[in-house]
Amino acid sequence: MANNQDAKKLVEIKNVSKYFRVTDGTLKAVDGIDIDIYKGETLGLVGESGCGKSTFGKTLIGIYPPTKGKIIYHTAEGKPMEIKKKTLFSYSKMAQIIFQDPYSSLDPRMTVADIIEEGMIIHKMYDKQRRKERVYELLELVGLNKEHANRFAHEFSGGQRQRIGIARALAIEPEFIVCDEPISALDVSIQSQIINLLHDLQIKLGLTYLFIAHDLNIVKYISDRIAVMYLGNIVELASSKDLYDNTLHPYSQALLSAVPIPDPDKEAQKDRQILSGDVPSPINTPKGCPFAGRCPYVMDICRQEKPALEMKQGHLVACHKVEK
Amino acid sequence: MSKVLEVKDLRVSFDTYAGEVQAVRGVSFELEEGEVLAVVGESGCGKSVSAQTIMKLNPMPPARIKGGEITLNGKDIVSATEKEMREIRGKDVSMIFQDPMTCLNPTMQIGKQLVEAIKNHQKLSKEEAVKEAIRLLDLVRIPNPEQRIKQYPHEFSGGMRQRVMIAMALSCAPKLLIADEPTTALDVTIQAQIMELLKEIKEKTNTAIILITHDLGVVASMADRVAVMYAGKVVETGSVKDIFYNSSHPYTKALLKSLPTTDMERTTRLVSIPGTPPDLLNPPVGCGFASRCDNCMKICHEEQPEEFEVDKEHTASCWLLHPDCPSSQVGGDK
Numbered sequence: 001m002a003n004n005q006d007a008k009k010l011v012e013i014k015n016v017s018k019y020f021r022v023t024d025g026t027l028k029a030v031d032g033i034d035i036d037i038y039k040g041e042t043l044g045l046v047g048e049s050g051c052g053k054s055t056f057g058k059t060l061i062g063i064y065p066p067t068k069g070k071i072i073y074h075t076a077e078g079k080p081m082e083i084k085k086k087t088l089f090s091y092s093k094m095a096q097i098i099f100q101d102p103y104s105s106l107d108p109r110m111t112v113a114d115i116i117e118e119g120m121i122i123h124k125m126y127d128k129q130r131r132k133e134r135v136y137e138l139l140e141l142v143g144l145n146k147e148h149a150n151r152f153a154h155e156f157s158g159g160q161r162q163r164i165g166i167a168r169a170l171a172i173e174p175e176f177i178v179c180d181e182p183i184s185a186l187d188v189s190i191q192s193q194i195i196n197l198l199h200d201l202q203i204k205l206g207l208t209y210l211f212i213a214h215d216l217n218i219v220k221y222i223s224d225r226i227a228v229m230y231l232g233n234i235v236e237l238a239s240s241k242d243l244y245d246n247t248l249h250p251y252s253q254a255l256l257s258a259v260p261i262p263d264p265d266k267e268a269q270k271d272r273q274i275l276s277g278d279v280p281s282p283i284n285t286p287k288g289c290p291f292a293g294r295c296p297y298v299m300d301i302c303r304q305e306k307p308a309l310e311m312k313q314g315h316l317v318a319c320h321k322v323e324k
Numbered sequence: 325m326s327k328v329l330e331v332k333d334l335r336v337s338f339d340t341y342a343g344e345v346q347a348v349r350g351v352s353f354e355l356e357e358g359e360v361l362a363v364v365g366e367s368g369c370g371k372s373v374s375a376q377t378i379m380k381l382n383p384m385p386p387a388r389i390k391g392g393e394i395t396l397n398g399k400d401i402v403s404a405t406e407k408e409m410r411e412i413r414g415k416d417v418s419m420i421f422q423d424p425m426t427c428l429n430p431t432m433q434i435g436k437q438l439v440e441a442i443k444n445h446q447k448l449s450k451e452e453a454v455k456e457a458i459r460l461l462d463l464v465r466i467p468n469p470e471q472r473i474k475q476y477p478h479e480f481s482g483g484m485r486q487r488v489m490i491a492m493a494l495s496c497a498p499k500l501l502i503a504d505e506p507t508t509a510l511d512v513t514i515q516a517q518i519m520e521l522l523k524e525i526k527e528k529t530n531t532a533i534i535l536i537t538h539d540l541g542v543v544a545s546m547a548d549r550v551a552v553m554y555a556g557k558v559v560e561t562g563s564v565k566d567i568f569y570n571s572s573h574p575y576t577k578a579l580l581k582s583l584p585t586t587d588m589e590r591t592t593r594l595v596s597i598p599g600t601p602p603d604l605l606n607p608p609v610g611c612g613f614a615s616r617c618d619n620c621m622k623i624c625h626e627e628q629p630e631e632f633e634v635d636k637e638h639t640a641s642c643w644l645l646h647p648d649c650p651s652s653q654v655g656g657d658k
Binding site: 192 | 366367482483484511512513514515516520538539540541542543544545564565568569579580582583584585588594595596597598
């Protein structure tokens with residue numbers, strides 16, 4: 001998908017920033033992201049906690065208005081639509097989100113049928129009878145069944161709740177879904193069930209995903225392209241194969257080498273590159289490259305000038321050291 | 325090498341309003357000096373309860389040791405009184421918890437908390453204890469320990485707090501260190517730092533470590549031996565290589581297969597285990613994994629499987645391994 005030049009742009013993200021005002025200054029959660037998401041692809045977004053990946057996901061579906069920049073969505077009719085207050089309602093019919101925590105993202109006082117139906121009522125879809133049928137269809141689609149419709153969220157396990165969250169997101173037939181760490185709260189044996197389900201749904205319904213996660217093995221498996229985020233910036237963007245075979249940014253390199261492989265022999269041979277220090281605070285960040293403070297190859301220019309996300313050696317990377 | 329810990333047929337239950345939850349249903353393992361045993365399993369499988377029972381940290385009631393033996397450094401834990409336990413905790417065994425954010429007292433300086441732990445077990449003057457605290461912080465690689473001991477926990481990052489926890493756990497040179505998901509709350513780059521530190525400490529002090537985790541990657545990089553738990557029981561135990569390359573229990577196999585590997589194509593589907601673990605309020609009569617197992621037989625629902633020896637020091641509890649089982653050969657790699 002990534003190599004296909006003709007792939008249609010679905011979401012254009014133009015220099016989007018999201019700042020929060022806090023007592024000590026400005027918290028730059030997302031700092032000038034400029035990427036496109038293509039129709040039908042899965043774009044993986046990885047980074048450590050606090051790097052702004054969830055904020056970016058929420059900005060993208062309109063939960064937060066961006067501080068700077070524009071988000072343009074290309075509708076099925078081929079019309080570009082800028083996301084702002086006026087268009088937000090019609091946009092919410094096309095873009096949905098699946099949340100990380102299946103325990104707190106479902107209303108404990110609503111039945112499963114009510115939870116799934118709500119979006120359809122808001123968007124005035126179908127009549128009452130058809131909506132009821134749709135709820136049953138959706139439950140079957142995500143691997144639950146009719147009998148579950150009148151139960152409450154607390155009666156389900158974590159994996160089942162996440163399925164309800166997916167059914168809710170699918171109810172209004174969106175084209176674009178932001179998956180905000182949909183599996184990190186689940187056990188390993190349940191994770192693969194959800195991953196397979198998301199994959200099947202994508203093929204069946206032609207969905208486009210932004211898949212946010214910190215488990216790099218899973219992201220590599222599910223994504224067509226992967227964006228690596230650090231301190232509110234995208235530092236590298238490449239097809240998942242390229243990112244693993246030809247990692248260019250020093251942060252991506254450290255991140256990939258830090259992931260333990262579930263294979264003792266490979267682990268023993270691995271030359272692990274360990275980053276010193278912690279992720280710096282996103283409040284009042286210094287100028288220059290955001291990674292300069294922890295980078296083993298830091299140069300003078302890195303502290304002065306912020307590198308742009310440029311095409312180098314076949315994929316997009318923001319680093320002064322990487323040569324063209 | 326001498327044996328540090330021996331747990332035999334441990335059974336722990338919780339008495340709740342809904343009834344008796346049999347969290348641990350017969351767990352046995354042992355540990356030698358300088359050895360790392362990884363206990364893996366899904367949430368609710370009893371791995372944390374087993375570990376906490378070694379230190380008797382779970383409140384009793386509602387928890388209750390129904391049976392079994394725990395021998396730590398030759399001391400019997402099950403019959404030990406609370407007073408004796410206070411001596412044992414910290415000195416013979418100590419623990420690192422999952423969440424470094426909530427395990428430190430936010431109103432006390434780091435140094436004070438460390439000195440408290442040191443002075444509880446060792447006869448040292450205050451100055452000596454402070455010196456010891458600085459040495460420990462240096463051991464866990466905290467820069468400028470002299471200044472850092474005067475700071476409060478909120479001035480430390482998550483990874484740094486976990487280092488302080490490790491320093492505190494090591495303060496009385498315990499023979500056994502229990503690490504309950506020590507890196508789950510941390511980011512991968514910080515996780516790599518902490519794992520490296522634990523390995524280094526093990527080399528230096530020859531402490532035995534019980535590593536509780538659900539991350540099989542962490543297991544592969546640290547453990548010598550692995551115990552796989554499911555529904556309150558150890559279903560398979562063996563060396564790390566036995567478990568990863570020659571697993572015999574269907575649960576272990578499915579667990580390993582459900583992980584995507586880095587060289588996997590997107591078109592290959594992940595193996596998933598259908599269903600969910602059993603409710604330990606009413607544990608099944610037969611094998612706990614029977615309802616989710618592909619190779620389930622009639623006997624699996626009726627009787628609990630015994631422990632069968634697969635190899636030297638590699639055992640698994642599965643009826644497929646019974647010599648009379650016709651498909652026991654097939655069961656090897658299915």
